Amino acid sequence: xxxxRFPASVFRAxxxxxxxxxxSAAPRATNAQSQPLSLSEAPxxxxxxxxxxxDSDAECDQRADSPSDPRRVGAGxxxxxxxxxxxxxxxxxxxxxxxxxxxxxxxxxxxxxxxNKDYADARAQFVKADQAGSAMGALALGYMCLNGxxxxxxxxxxxxxxxxxxxxxxxxxxxxxxxxxxxANPPDYENAASWFNRAVEMGPSKADFYLGYMNLRGLGVxxxxxxxxxxxxxxxxxxxxxxxxxLATMYERGEGGLPRDPRGAVEMLAASAAAGDPYxxxxxxxxxxxxxxxxxxxxxxxxxxxxxxxxGMPDAQEFLGYMYETGDGIVPDQSLAxxxxxxxxxxxxxxxxxELGIHxxxxxGVAWNEAEAMEWFTKAAAQGDxxxxxxxxxxxxxxxxxxxxxxxxxxxxxxxxxxxxxxxxALNLGYLFEQGWGVQQSAEQARNYYALASRDRNxxxxxxxxxxxxxxxxxxxxxxxxxxxxxxTDSSDFWGAxxxxxxxxxxxxxxxxxxxxDASASNSTTDTTPDYNLGASQRWNxxxxxxxxxxxxxxxxxxxxxxSCHH
Numbered sequence: 001x002x003x004x005r006f007p008a009s010v011f012r013a014x015x016x017x018x019x020x021x022x023x024s025a026a027p028r029a030t031n032a033q034s035q036p037l038s039l040s041e042a043p044x045x046x047x048x049x050x051x052x053x054x055d056s057d058a059e060c061d062q063r064a065d066s067p068s069d070p071r072r073v074g075a076g077x078x079x080x081x082x083x084x085x086x087x088x089x090x091x092x093x094x095x096x097x098x099x100x101x102x103x104x105x106x107x108x109x110x111x112x113x114x115x116n117k118d119y120a121d122a123r124a125q126f127v128k129a130d131q132a133g134s135a136m137g138a139l140a141l142g143y144m145c146l147n148g149x150x151x152x153x154x155x156x157x158x159x160x161x162x163x164x165x166x167x168x169x170x171x172x173x174x175x176x177x178x179x180x181x182x183x184a185n186p187p188d189y190e191n192a193a194s195w196f197n198r199a200v201e202m203g204p205s206k207a208d209f210y211l212g213y214m215n216l217r218g219l220g221v222x223x224x225x226x227x228x229x230x231x232x233x234x235x236x237x238x239x240x241x242x243x244x245x246x247l248a249t250m251y252e253r254g255e256g257g258l259p260r261d262p263r264g265a266v267e268m269l270a271a272s273a274a275a276g277d278p279y280x281x282x283x284x285x286x287x288x289x290x291x292x293x294x295x296x297x298x299x300x301x302x303x304x305x306x307x308x309x310x311x312g313m314p315d316a317q318e319f320l321g322y323m324y325e326t327g328d329g330i331v332p333d334q335s336l337a338x339x340x341x342x343x344x345x346x347x348x349x350x351x352x353x354x355e356l357g358i359h360x361x362x363x364x365g366v367a368w369n370e371a372e373a374m375e376w377f378t379k380a381a382a383q384g385d386x387x388x389x390x391x392x393x394x395x396x397x398x399x400x401x402x403x404x405x406x407x408x409x410x411x412x413x414x415x416x417x418x419x420x421x422x423x424x425x426a427l428n429l430g431y432l433f434e435q436g437w438g439v440q441q442s443a444e445q446a447r448n449y450y451a452l453a454s455r456d457r458n459x460x461x462x463x464x465x466x467x468x469x470x471x472x473x474x475x476x477x478x479x480x481x482x483x484x485x486x487x488x489t490d491s492s493d494f495w496g497a498x499x500x501x502x503x504x505x506x507x508x509x510x511x512x513x514x515x516x517x518d519a520s521a522s523n524s525t526t527d528t529t530p531d532y533n534l535g536a537s538q539r540w541n542x543x544x545x546x547x548x549x550x551x552x553x554x555x556x557x558x559x560x561x562x563x564s565c566h567h
Contacts, residue, residue, distance in 0.1 A: 044135040044168035046070050048104040056093035057105070063087035064108040068172040068205075069136050082115040103132035110140060114149075123150030130161070135168035142176065155180065166198060171205035174198040178207060182214075189220025200231065208235035209243045216246065216256075229256030241272045245280045248272070252292070262293030273304060281308035282316050302330070309340065314349035317341075321355060325365075334365030345376065353380035354388040361391070361400070370401020381413060389417035390425045397428060407438025418449060423456025427465055434472070447472050 049071045052058045058073075064087045067076030091109040095101050110125030123144045129137025142161030145154045159180060165173030178195030181188040193214055199207030212231030215224045229250060235243035247258075248268035254260025266287050272280035285304035288297045302323075308316035321340035324333045338359045344352030357376035360369045374395045380388030393413030399405030411432050417425030430449030433442045450472070453465025 043133070044130070044138050044164050045133050046135045046169040048102070048107075048134055048136075050104065051102060053097045054093070056090045056097065059090035060087065060094040060105060060108050064091055064111050066107075066111060066136060066140075068139065068170060070169055070171075079111065079115050082112060084112060084116045087112045088116070101128075103129050103134040103137060106132065107134050107137045107140065110137070114140070114144075119144070119150035121150070130164075135165045135170045135173070138162075138168070139165035139170055139173050139176070142173070146176075146180065166195075166202075169202070171199040171202040171207060174202070175205050175207035175210070178210060182210065187219075189214060191220075193220035204234055204238045206235070206240065208232070208238070209240045209246075212243065213246060216250075225250070225256035229258055241275050241277050241280075244268050244272045245277055245283070248280070249283065262287075264293075266293035273307070276311070278308040278311045278313040278316070281305075281311075282313060285316075309343070312343075312347055314344040314347035314352065317344035317347065318349045318352040318355070321352060325355075334359070336365075338365035350380050350383045350385050350388075353377075353383075354385055354391060357388070357391060361395075370395065370403060374401070374403060381416075386417045386420045386422045386425075389413045389420075390422055390428075393417065393425060393428065397432070407432060409438075411438040418452060423453040423458060423461040423465060426450070426453040426456070427461060427468070430465075430468060434468075443472060 046069070050057065050061045050065075050073050052061075061073040063077060063083055065072045065074065065076045067078065069076060088109075091105060091112050094105040095109055106125055107129040110122045110129060113119075113122035113125060123141065126137050126141035126144060130141045131137075138161045142158040142165065144150055145152075145161065146158035147153065159177055162173045162177040162180075166177065167173070174195045178192040178199065181192035181195060193211065196207040196211040196214070199205045200211055208231045211221075212228045212235060214220050215231065216228035217223065229247070232243045232247045232250070236247055245268075248265040250256050250258050251261045251265040251268065266284065269280045269284040269287065273284045281304045285301040285308070287293050288301035288304065290296070305316045305319055309320050317340045321337045321344060322328075323330045324337035324340060326332065338356065341352045341356040341359060345356045353376045357373040357380070358364075359366050360373035360376065362368070374392060377388045377392040377395065381392045390413070393410040394400070395403060396406045396410035396413065411429060414425040414429035414432070418429050426449045430446045430453065432439050433449060434446035435441070439445075447469055450465045450469035454462050454469055456462045456465060
């Protein structure tokens, strides 16, 4: 299985109106089993079929009908595909053909207005359709309420309307309710599963994908890969490209009762990647890079990583940064490496935050800026990156770039990194204890940290740790007699030089580090296509499904309801 660490923060919407999973827009809900309906309302209905009194009726149906409508004409038309000018003329004519206006065409004209971003008028149309008993009007009005389009934002009212539409026979009413529950912060998976199950029982809908995903991950329901495969296959047959991506990863592993078929998985990934799914683009790049289900082709891998990076996928951007930085199979370009690291950092990739800090500290591919480097190191360290902790500690230890020299704060950073197994930090912290800088002087503590450094996987750090441990005396040595680690770093894979007094004695190999983003940093995306014949060690973790668990979904459903990342 080559599902790696897929980024995450930015997902392209195929519709002009996006629903955001903001905490304020998606609080935890009342129990899905007992979502209330106003007793004063007449029940909604889907029994408003097409009535072609004249040619305009048929044209309105064909040009504005919703893919979510169980009584739709044909396949329906997504909001962003509506021919606004022509659909508007036909639907207005259909409205005028009868008195009173028919709820079906009130709803369809509302969709045309929504496509044109006439939110207030669209909402008014949906209110009329809902009041006339149209379940599709209720569904659309719920969407407007949820997003605060054309009127007040009201999640509770949106959920009531989604429930109303679902009870009337619109599966996407229950599916939308499930998505709100899933997008709450924190997610309410159990409640979401209840909503999705209702939708699934009614027939194919976008709930098939979400419930399939939840069964695959064991979110809100017991983990059941076989059930996941069944639901995802149904979603795939209905054209859901996200289901395509998840099924492809299951075929890679032969999971859920599916035969292991890497070649078939690549074909499925290619379809999703070509349609713009950035998760699939990264995974397809991995397949080409590793030769899984397809011949090794680093050029093709590079292009798919590049496409994903251009959409804002942070880990694809980070990976391209490493490739440009190291020149492993690509012409090295430190400026482009820095740009890609910056983009990844801006989009929340912690590893890239540290890498950007390293480039800024070195002035490598970018103007030297220690102050900004420390900002990135601090942000990455706050998110748990061990190498960023060491880098931040080093900056404070040395007062680099004219910044404050604060041994106590440096010691705190080194201590946290050392506790997580960082030998570089243990080496520096041991020295602070030996000298009594920022901490209570303690030869015992110094020896303990030197001993920890001596077990580091990097042989040079381990050798220095052993040397310092063996050389410890009862009285601490003067600073000039003890080797300390400088602020420079050779690359993303190496912490820089070891200095004894003023004499550099070599480079210490260390673990790669991460980087952080800055609001003041440029948000422009690098537009230089990478050279072919790429190569670099893979740095991907099993990340895509974890991001989805946080509400990060790429695809838009056909009613304009987007699942995006919540934070």
